[in-house]
Amino acid sequence: MPLxxxxxxxxxxxxxxxxxxxxFHILQILALLVLAAFAALVLLIFLESIPALKKFGxxxxxxxxxxxxxxxFGALAMVWGTFISSILALLIxxxxxxxxxxxxxxxxxxxxxxxxxxxxxxxxxxxSIVYGLWGLFVLAPIIRSPIQEFLGKYFSFxxxxxxxxxxxxxxSAAVVLAIMIIPTISSICKEVFRSIxxxxxxxxLGIGATKWxxxxxxxxxGGRAGxxxxxxxxxxxxxxxxxxxxxxxxxxxxxxxxxxxxAQTMASILANQYAEADSALHLSSxxxxxxxxxxxxxxxxxxxxxxxxxxxxxxxxx
Amino acid sequence: xxxxxxxxxxxxxxxxxxxxxVLKDISLDVSTNKVVALIGPSGCGKSTFIxxxxxxxxxxxxxxxxxxxxxxxxxxxAPSADPVLIRRKVGMVxxxxxxxxxxxxxxxxxxxxxxxxxxxxxxxxEKVHSSLVQAALWNEVxxxxxxxxxxxxxxxxxxxxxxxTLATTPSVILMDEPTSALxxxxxxxxxxxxxxxxxxxxxxxxxxxxxxASRISDNTAFLLNGELVEYEKxxxxxxxxxxxxxxxxxxxxxx
Ligand SMILES: Nc1ncnc2c1ncn2[C@@H]1O[C@H](COP(=O)(O)OP(=O)(O)OP(=O)(O)O)[C@@H](O)[C@H]1O
Ligand SMILES: [Mg+2]
Numbered sequence: 001m002p003l004x005x006x007x008x009x010x011x012x013x014x015x016x017x018x019x020x021x022x023x024f025h026i027l028q029i030l031a032l033l034v035l036a037a038f039a040a041l042v043l044l045i046f047l048e049s050i051p052a053l054k055k056f057g058x059x060x061x062x063x064x065x066x067x068x069x070x071x072x073f074g075a076l077a078m079v080w081g082t083f084i085s086s087i088l089a090l091l092i093x094x095x096x097x098x099x100x101x102x103x104x105x106x107x108x109x110x111x112x113x114x115x116x117x118x119x120x121x122x123x124x125x126x127x128s129i130v131y132g133l134w135g136l137f138v139l140a141p142i143i144r145s146p147i148q149e150f151l152g153k154y155f156s157f158x159x160x161x162x163x164x165x166x167x168x169x170x171x172s173a174a175v176v177l178a179i180m181i182i183p184t185i186s187s188i189c190k191e192v193f194r195s196i197x198x199x200x201x202x203x204x205l206g207i208g209a210t211k212w213x214x215x216x217x218x219x220x221x222g223g224r225a226g227x228x229x230x231x232x233x234x235x236x237x238x239x240x241x242x243x244x245x246x247x248x249x250x251x252x253x254x255x256x257x258x259x260x261x262x263a264q265t266m267a268s269i270l271a272n273q274y275a276e277a278d279s280a281l282h283l284s285s286x287x288x289x290x291x292x293x294x295x296x297x298x299x300x301x302x303x304x305x306x307x308x309x310x311x312x313x314x315x316x317x318x
Numbered sequence: 319x320x321x322x323x324x325x326x327x328x329x330x331x332x333x334x335x336x337x338x339x340v341l342k343d344i345s346l347d348v349s350t351n352k353v354v355a356l357i358g359p360s361g362c363g364k365s366t367f368i369x370x371x372x373x374x375x376x377x378x379x380x381x382x383x384x385x386x387x388x389x390x391x392x393x394x395x396a397p398s399a400d401p402v403l404i405r406r407k408v409g410m411v412x413x414x415x416x417x418x419x420x421x422x423x424x425x426x427x428x429x430x431x432x433x434x435x436x437x438x439x440x441x442x443x444e445k446v447h448s449s450l451v452q453a454a455l456w457n458e459v460x461x462x463x464x465x466x467x468x469x470x471x472x473x474x475x476x477x478x479x480x481x482x483t484l485a486t487t488p489s490v491i492l493m494d495e496p497t498s499a500l501x502x503x504x505x506x507x508x509x510x511x512x513x514x515x516x517x518x519x520x521x522x523x524x525x526x527x528x529x530x531a532s533r534i535s536d537n538t539a540f541l542l543n544g545e546l547v548e549y550e551k552x553x554x555x556x557x558x559x560x561x562x563x564x565x566x567x568x569x570x571x572x573x
Contacts, residue, residue, distance in 0.1 A: 110379070202374060203416045203479075207430035208406030208486060217429070222419050 042294070049288035052281060060288060066253045066269070068277070073285035075292060077253035081263035082293070085170060085245065086238035088259075089177035094231050097182050101189035102215055124183035132247030135176040140167035140248055143175070148260055159257040166250065171259040173249035177241055181234035188233055188308060192226030193219050195315045225314075229307030236301040240293065242267040266293040322349035325520050326371070326490060331385035333366050333375055340366050342544045343385075348490075348537075353512060353521045355535035355552065357528065359567070363544040364524040368492040371522065372408040373401040389490070406430070409483030413495040415475035417467030417482075424463040426478055430486040445485055452518075453481035454511050473504025480511065484519075491515070493523040497530065509534050528568055532556050540564045 052073065053060060063074020100120070104113050144167030151161040200222055204214045220227070250262020251272050264272075266289050277283045326348035333341035340363045348354050356364045369375040370383050373394060386393045394404045417426050427446045436442060446463075450456040455477040459470070467478055476496055483491055493512075497505040512521055512534050525531050531538050532552055539549040540561075548555060548564045559565045 198377075199412060199414060199416045200419065202377065202410075203412065203418060204429075205377060206372065206374065206405055206410040206412075207433065207482060208402050209429075209433050210402050213433055217418065224420075 045287055045291045045294060049284055049291045052284035052288040055281065056285075060285070061292065064253070064255050066264075068273075068279070068282050071279065071281055073282070075266070075285075075289050077255055078264050078266045078269050078289055079292065080255050081170070081249070081253070082239055082265040082267070082296075085173045085177060085249065085263065085265055086235055088170070088174035089181060089238045090231060090235055092174065092178035093182045093185055093234060096178075097185035097230070097234070098189055098220075098227065100182070100186040101193055102219065104186075105190050105193045106215060106219065107211075120183050120186060123179075124187070128180065128241060128243040129247075131176055131180055132244035135172055135244060135248040136168070139175060140172045143167050143172050147171075152260070160259050163256070163258045163260045165260055166262065168248055168250045169260050169262045170249065170256075173245050173263070173265075174259075176244050176248055177238045180241060180244060181237050184237050185230045185234040188230035189223075189227055192223045192230060192308065192311055195226070195312045196222050197315055223311060225307050226311030229304045229309075229311065232300055232304035232307065236297055236304060239300060240267055240297050242271050246271045266290075322352070324348070325350040325390065326522075327386075327388040328371070329386040329388065331367070331370055331383065331387065333363070333370050333383050334381060335378065336380040340544050341370070344541075344544075344546045346539060346546060346549050348520060348522060350520055351516050351518075352536040353516050353523060353534050355531035355538045356522065356524045356541060357526070357531050357538060357567070358541035358547075360526075362541045364541055365494050367541065368410075368494055368522055368524060371490070371492055372405050372410055373399075374405070374410065376401070406434070406486045407488050407490065409486070409488035409491045411476070411479050411483060411491060411493040411496045414499050415472055415479055417470070417475050417478055419466075419468060421467055422464050423459050423467050423470070423478060426467040427482045427485050430482060434486065446481075449481040449485040450478075452484050452515070453477045454507065454514070455481055471504070473500050473507060476500060476504070476508060477511065480508075480515075484515075488519060490520045490522065493521060495524050495526060498526060505530075528556070540567060542567070 056063065056073065060073065061075050061079065063072070064076040064080075065072045065074050066077060067073070104116055104120075108116065144165050148161075148165035148167065148171070152165055155161045196219055200218045201214055204218045209217065245265055246268040249265060249268055251264055251268060252262040253264040253269070254261050256263070270286055270290055270293075273282070274286055277286055324347045328344060328346050328348075331341055331344045332339060344367065356367060358364055366375060371387055371394075373383075375381050375383055383395060386395055388394070389404070389407065393399065394401075394408075417423075418429060421429065424446055427449050428442050431442055431445055436445070447456065450459060455474060458474060459465075459478075467475065470478060476499075480491070480496075497508050500508065509530065512523065515521060516536075523535065535552045537549065538552040538555045540547045540555065540559075540563075542563060548559060548561045550559070555564065556568060559568065
């Protein structure tokens, strides 16, 4: 049977009407502008951070001091704070997000799933300053007492629960971050789970698996790479989150293991000090921190894209 | 020859997708150790029908079933019936071979047993071995049991899917066009396998291939628009159908 010649008869770009061509070129220029802006940004950050990197060398990233009086700057405490707060946030957010995604995709009846999905999307749309205010006025007091009080009383032999109980600090930052990345992780997990063909699920059900066993084998194991991608995507968000973290983390560079201690992240020190930095070296050091944050985010985000994208491709091939 | 005993009794079965009725009051009996073929034009409800026999139909959102399906004197739609247990007794092989992704050949067959709580390595090995032998796949895979199931050829994958169904010793195996994605040689092997399997199990198979139905089945059911038009001994249905619509269909004049 001859196929209808739909595609061969499509006009080439050159043959399209003149106004369409104009439109095409305008869009093309706009797209290139995005690329140019990106390149300019990278270049600027790089150039600005050269003085600090020249002065301190690689040890900039291994120096825990950040002292604007003595002009001794090192990023280690911020790198530490960023990673610890983000990883703690992941530890809290990942199980919850996977549970939410499983529930919404596989278990919830339609009448319940719809409003819950809506709420989840709303959660992602709340500006981060609102999370920050909530963290400061609602969460931090709760964390101070009873949570830190209790942990300090009975578990202070552990290094994680030592020190004064301010409420504000690493623990508050991690919880706020966790709440902020739950919508991200769970909505990507939902996409991943949705891309798993029903034939895989039915294959497992067909040999007499319970719903939970089916979810474990077909959905969680089958979508493992995608789930990891979603987590890394969440990590990417947590690493760069600025406003909310700045408001609850205490803003004191520290390498402490204690969850009670104030800390500082790469993003929060930028928000905190950029406006007030007066010496050239201070500014340049802050830019070097920004450069490090940028590179880390780039790596984290692109690897998560690759993982999620690969999972969906794998299943769409069948 | 022993006389036929009825294993599966379908009574007034109706299946819905939300409010659409796609199976309109079907009743038929399936005898033990027989192959029953389901034929009929596309969309007539063959897949839906066999998916009602292991309670898979209800896994589709908003789909539901009315009527009774009696397996070994027990209604699988009784309120107390557990779909999980039923699916261990009524296995299913799908149109497209679908080994569990990321699982080795061994694990594919062993999963059903592990779900039953069998952990002992020797028992698993023994059962996997016998299932693969029964599915006529053992000789081809005995040295590569650790390879992923998806690395096999299509025909081998389908036999792997049959083996994994056999592992939990079901009394009925449902097959939905199990050879439609396979080449003629693989198809032949599966057909031989089915004829061999009916010594121990009962098979209900959907097929679009009239020759296949007449080669492998004992009885054939002809479905049209969700209705059972004719259910007969295969030899009779294909040579001397009693309903004119059956004759039209098998002679290729519509559908
Ligand atoms: N998920 C679904 N939702 C709604 N209607 C469906 C769904 N699946 C199938 N149907 C409808 O149910 C009817 C029976 O479908 P079924 O898949 O059982 O047909 P079939 O005989 O197996 O066809 P084929 O030979 O093409 O596989 C069809 O009219 C189809 O449109
Ligand atoms: Mg079908």
